[in-house]
Every structure is written in C-alpha cells, then in structure tokens.
Amino acid sequence: MKADANVGQIRAYYRTLYRTWGPQHWWPGRTRFEVIAGAYLVQNAAWTNAERALGRLRAAGALSLDGIxxxxxxxLxxxxxxxxxxRQKARNLKxxxxxxxxxxxxxLDRMFLQPTETLRQELLGLRGVGPxxxxxxxxxxxxxxxxxVDAYARRILNRHGLVPANATYDEVRKLxxxxxAGVVPKPRKPEADCGAAxxxxxxxxxxKRSTRAQAYNEMHGLMVGVGKQFCLKSKACCEGCPLEQFLPRPKSGHRGL
Ligand code: SF4
Structure with missing residues (x-):
C-alpha cells in the first residue's frame, strides 16, 4: 500500500516538474561516444568541469573512440x-x-545490440563504472x-520520506x-521555464527513443534541477520549490534540513 502511494507520489512529482520546467534536453552531446565520455568525466565532478574536459578532448581531436x-x-x-x-578517468576511458x-x-553499434541487462552487467564489470x-x-x-539514480534523486525522496537513506540503488531505480510507467512526455509548452539543469x-x-526512455530521461534531468536549485545537500530551500506542495505533513522539520 505504502509502495503504491510512493509510486503515485513520484508520478505527481514528475507531472508537476514537467509542467513547470518542460523538457530538459539531456544528455548534451553530438555522438554516443561523447555521452559515454561525459558519463565517465562527470563522476565526482560538476558538469561544468566535465564539459571543460570534453571541450579539450574535442579541440585536440581526441573526443572519439579512435582519439582515445x-x-x-x-x-589523455x-x-x-x-x-x-x-589519472583514473584517463585510464578508465582507455x-x-x-x-x-x-x-x-x-x-558501439554491436555493443548496443546486447540485451539491456547483459550490457548493464558488462559495463558494471569495467573499472570505474558503478550503477x-x-x-x-x-x-x-x-x-x-x-x-x-543519482544523489539528487535519493536526497529528494529521502527528505520526502519515500525511501530510507540506506535504500539500495536498485530499490530506488525500480521505484x-x-x-x-505509462507516462508520456508532451512537447514543450512555450511558456514553461527551463529549470536549473x-x-x-x-x-x-x-x-530517437521510446516513450519510456524519454520519461526516464526527463525525470532524471528534472530531479537534478530540483537538487541543484532547491534541495541542496547542506540545506533544503523549500520555499518556491515546485515540490513544496508534496512535503510530508506534519513534518515541518523538513524545512531547512
Ligand atoms: S527543497 Fe524542500 S520541497 Fe524541494 S524537494 Fe527538497 S525537501 Fe522537497
């Protein structure tokens, strides 16, 4: 019952955020390999710093499989x-x-022919690749x-009492x-703001991607937007946050966490 309520709650977060901010256009990149390189480079780093590294790789003609x-x-x-x-990131890219x-x-064409779970396990077996x-x-x-699932999504769900701090990656992902499931992202409303992410x-x-992949794509970007703009690690700045209406009651202590 609680699990079903949480599912409904997260769906409502999606609808509210998407209505407020619209499509997030993740992940920036011209090619699949640029996305892969970015996924390595952004580990424990701000996107702006990963972007600088990507820019240097591109300028040096190294932002490609052959370049690496x-x-x-x-x-490198x-x-x-x-x-x-x-050092680790260069080694892991190689x-x-x-x-x-x-x-x-x-x-990459051949790699992406693999069934999702098979490929996931193979990627997880590589050095420097976590879930x-x-x-x-x-x-x-x-x-x-x-x-x-990233730290932003975990923090938001935890502060809203939907998952405990020690929930596993896969538990949060499945939630x-x-x-x-069944959510269909609609074209952007011209009046919508973009959000922080x-x-x-x-x-x-x-x-081109399936509706399901598009919904996951948008929701991840939207959660990052909330995490960057309002739900900071040091403090939850709930006032003005699009998810403020969903804060659990009567836990007013969530404010200023
Ligand atoms: S900032 Fe407050 S309202 Fe917004 S997601 Fe975090 S806890 Fe919820």
Whole structure:
C-alpha cells in the first residue's frame, strides 16, 4: 500500500516538474561516444568541469573512440585534468575503449545490440563504472529504458520520506521505473521555464527513443534541477520549490534540513 502511494507520489512529482520546467534536453552531446565520455568525466565532478574536459578532448581531436585509442596516456590525463581524478578517468576511458575493441570489435553499434541487462552487467564489470555511470550510458547513449539514480534523486525522496537513506540503488531505480510507467512526455509548452539543469538541445538529446526512455530521461534531468536549485545537500530551500506542495505533513522539520 505504502509502495503504491510512493509510486503515485513520484508520478505527481514528475507531472508537476514537467509542467513547470518542460523538457530538459539531456544528455548534451553530438555522438554516443561523447555521452559515454561525459558519463565517465562527470563522476565526482560538476558538469561544468566535465564539459571543460570534453571541450579539450574535442579541440585536440581526441573526443572519439579512435582519439582515445591513439592518445598516449599522459596526454589523455592532461586533457581531462579539469574534470578531476584525471589519472583514473584517463585510464578508465582507455579501459572502456579496450573493452569495446576486444568484445565488440570497436563497434558501439554491436555493443548496443546486447540485451539491456547483459550490457548493464558488462559495463558494471569495467573499472570505474558503478550503477549510475552504467545506467547513464544505457539511457543516454543507448536510449535504453533504465532510470538513472543519482544523489539528487535519493536526497529528494529521502527528505520526502519515500525511501530510507540506506535504500539500495536498485530499490530506488525500480521505484522510479514503476512510477514512470505509462507516462508520456508532451512537447514543450512555450511558456514553461527551463529549470536549473536544462541543457541546450543537441543531436543526442534529440535522438530517437521510446516513450519510456524519454520519461526516464526527463525525470532524471528534472530531479537534478530540483537538487541543484532547491534541495541542496547542506540545506533544503523549500520555499518556491515546485515540490513544496508534496512535503510530508506534519513534518515541518523538513524545512531547512
Ligand atoms: S527543497 Fe524542500 S520541497 Fe524541494 S524537494 Fe527538497 S525537501 Fe522537497
């Protein structure tokens, strides 16, 4: 019963946020590989820093499978330095290309022919790939219907009493996926605001995908918008937050968490 109520609640969050902010145009990028590289580079980093690293890779002609393959490791480390943890990230990007070469003859097309769960497990087996990175690759590069759970989504649901702080990644993912089943994102309303996490439309954000994948795509971006603008780690700034109406009562203590 409680689980069903939570599902209804999350669906209501989606409707409210989408009505308020409209499409979020995630994930920015021109190619699938740019999305994959971005998913690695944004780990433990602000998007602006990942974007700087992506820009340096692009300017150096290294933002492609072949570019990563050919770049000597020290050069790659220097290029991705703005994203932080540059040694690990450079090594992990090379690791991804090595995996792709060995397992799929260097072809993303072949890799994305795999069933979603098989590919998810393979990605999770790579160094530096946790569930959030694997699911970002599946959803945003592969257009697979897999919801991406991040710290923002967890924090929001936890502050609204929908999941405990120790809920597993997959528990939260499945909750979102149930809640968004059957949701159909509509074209943007011209008067809608964009929200704090909206990106400029890009070839990858406009890629063809199923309705389900589109709903997961939008909801992830919308939750990031709430997390960045209102539901900060240090403090919940509930006043003016589009989800304020859903705060649990009478737990007024949620304000200012
Ligand atoms: S800022 Fe407040 S109203 Fe908004 S999501 Fe966080 S806890 Fe909820």
């Amino acid at each position: 393959r050919r770049a000597p490791l020290p050069r 480390q220097s290029l991705v330095r703005p994203a932080g943890y540059f 690791g991804f290309v090595k995996f792709l070469d060995k397992r799929y003859g260097g072809s 959030e990175t694997a699911d970002s690759i599946l959803l945003y590069a592969g257009q697979r219907p897999v919801f991406v 979102f996926e149930r809640a968004l 909206a990106h400029t439309p890009s070839p990858m954000s406009r890629a």
